Amino acid sequence: MKKITLHKPIENGDKKITSVTMRKPSAGEMRGLSLAEVGMLDVDTLITLIPRITTPSISEVQAEGLPFEDIMALGKALVADFGASGNGDTPKP
DSSP states (O other): OEEEEEEEEEEETTEEEEEEEEOOOOTTTTTTOOHHHHHTTOHHHHHHHHHHHEESOOOHHHHHTSOHHHHHHHHHHHHHHHSOOSSOOOOOO
16 A cells, blocks of 8 residues: 655545555456556546545546646556566466
């Protein structure tokens, strides 16, 4: 899990979301998305994926309203922290 502090808080009713925690996506949360597009930080893909893996939960509409620096920080954290096991090993069956 990775906590990201937002540059611009998200308005959620009477509360402000100032940070979100992202978890590594499961196969189901990646359904319909391309790993390559996640890796390329494709904005449409990030807008779909980020609401699926953040706590507190944000909607796709809220994700669409994220400023550039926030969507990129979330995307970079996703790729850097969850993109590889870090040891170069291939999982054994």
